[in-house]
Every structure is written in C-alpha cells, then in structure tokens.
Amino acid sequence: xxxxxxxxxxxxxxxxxxxxxxxxxxxxxxxxxxxxxxxxxxxxxxxxxxxxxxxxxxxxxxxxxxxxxxxxxxxxxxxxxxxxxxxxxxxxxxxxxxxxxxxxxxxxxxxxxxxxxxxxxxxxxxxxxxxxxxxxxxxxxxxxxxxxxxxxxxxxxxxxxxxxxxxxxxxxxx
Ligand SMILES: Cc1cc2nc3c(=O)[nH]c(=O)nc-3n(C[C@H](O)[C@H](O)[C@H](O)COP(=O)(O)O)c2cc1C
Numbered sequence: 001x002x003x004x005x006x007x008x009x010x011x012x013x014x015x016x017x018x019x020x021x022x023x024x025x026x027x028x029x030x031x032x033x034x035x036x037x038x039x040x041x042x043x044x045x046x047x048x049x050x051x052x053x054x055x056x057x058x059x060x061x062x063x064x065x066x067x068x069x070x071x072x073x074x075x076x077x078x079x080x081x082x083x084x085x086x087x088x089x090x091x092x093x094x095x096x097x098x099x100x101x102x103x104x105x106x107x108x109x110x111x112x113x114x115x116x117x118x119x120x121x122x123x124x125x126x127x128x129x130x131x132x133x134x135x136x137x138x139x140x141x142x143x144x145x146x147x148x149x150x151x152x153x154x155x156x157x158x159x160x161x162x163x164x165x166x167x168x169x170x171x172x173x174x
Contacts, residue, residue: 001124002172003111004165006051010173011123016077017042021086022125024055026066026073029109029116036100036107036118037063038090039075041155044125044162051162053127056135056155062095064156072113072128073160076121078105112164123167127160 016022017040027034042055053075057064067073078086085103092099100107106119110126117124135154140146165171 001122001166001168004167004171006162006165008173009165009167009171011171013044016123020077021083021090022075022077023086023089023105023118023121024057024063024067024073024075025107025117026063026070026115028070028114029107030114033066033070034107034116035063035066035094036089037061037094038086042075047159048130050130052130053125053160053162054157055160056157058153058155060151060153062093067129067158070115072110072115072126073158074110074113074115074117074127075123075125076118077123078118078120079122082120110164111166123171124165125162126164127162129158130161131159133157 021038021040023036024039025034025036039055044053046052057067082105085105088103089099107116108119110117113126113128134156137146137154
C-alpha cells in the first residue's frame with residue numbers, strides 16, 4: 001500500500017461505488033469502539049475547495065450511532081475475493097454479533113485518523129466529518145426516489161474531508 005495524492009488517484013469511480021463497494025467504518029481503533037457496514041451509495045468530489053467523500057447512512061444502522069458519535073470514518077475497498085465478506089457485512093448488523101470475526105477481514109489502524117480501516121483493503125480513504133444533513137422527502141423531485149424508503153428511514157448524508165488515501169498500484173495514475 002502506498003500513499004496516494006489526490007492528483008495521482010485513479011479509478012473508475014462509478015464501478016468502484018456501484019460494483020466493488022466499500023466498507024464504511026466509524027469509531028475509534030485505540031479504544032476498540034467501532035463498527036463497519038457495506039456501502040455502495042456515495043461519491044468522491046470537491047467541496048469547499050477540499051477533496052470530499054460523501055456517504056449516506058440510514059438511522060436504523062448500528063454504524064449510524066458510531067458515525068454520529070465519532071469525528072472520523074474510513075472507506076475501504078477490497079479485491080474481488082472478499083466480495084462475499086462485504087455481502088455479509090452488508091446484511092448482518094454489528095448490533096447482533098461480532099460480524100467482522102465471521103469474515104476473513106481484520107481491522108487495522110488508519111494512518112491519520114482514529115477510525116480504523118482493514119488490513120486486506122486495496123484502497124483506504126481516511127475522512128474527517130465536515131457536514132451532515134437529512135434527506136427531506138418533500139424535496140424529492142422524482143417520485144421514484146421515495147420507492148427506496150418503504151420504511152421512511154431516510155438517509156443521513158455526511159460529507160467527509162479526505163485526509164489521506166492509500167492504495168495499491170492499481171489506484172495510481174499510470
Ligand atoms: C451492496 C450494499 C450496499 C449498501 N449500501 C448502503 C448505504 O449506502 N447506506 C446504508 O445505510 N446502508 C447500506 N447498505 C446496508 C448496510 O450495509 C446493512 O444494513 C448492514 O447490515 C448494516 O450494518 P450495521 O447495523 O452493523 O451498521 C448496503 C448493503 C449492501 C449489501
């Protein structure tokens with residue numbers, strides 16, 4: 001894993017979010033207080049002149065309590081062979097069991113922030129929370145959006161400043 005500057009970062013962003021997915025992890029590595037879940041909705045971009053990751057978390061998720069309480073979070077992407085682990089971490093809740101222990105993935109410290117990441121990741125993005133808001137259904141301008149919320153559990157959206165990226169060669173501009 002190498003440190004990757006924003007200028008050097010290279011990926012098919014749509015494929016990365018939609019097909020490969022991330023683990024969103026929030027909490028504090030040092031005290032052992034953290035949780036993780038799979039995410040595929042979100043994006044990377046620039047806001048307030050800073051590189052930003054945007055993630056959305058439904059309030060019913062166990063991870064929600066952690067991202068609310070702690071200042072930092074990570075996004076970790078993995079090689080294909082761990083896809084079933086991401087499926088498991090995206091269907092089971094850390095509220096009910098030690099779901100990470102049921103996978104081949106192992107938690108590790110981040111380089112710049114308190115929130116942990118994963119040893120087996122091929123890409124780690126370290127973020128500091130900058131802003132949050134709740135989706136307001138009365139502002140949905142397309143009726144199809146509401147279909148994502150049969151239980152009215154509208155996501156909370158978080159903007160995180162990207163403080164550090166590390167990844168394999170695959171994520172470096174050639
Ligand atoms: C491919 C995939 C993508 C997901 N994306 C999101 C997401 O962007 N936001 C969200 O709130 N939940 C998302 N989920 C659902 C959570 O990962 C899932 O409910 C998880 O079990 C929550 O774990 P927790 O209760 O330990 O936080 C996704 C699940 C999968 C399988």
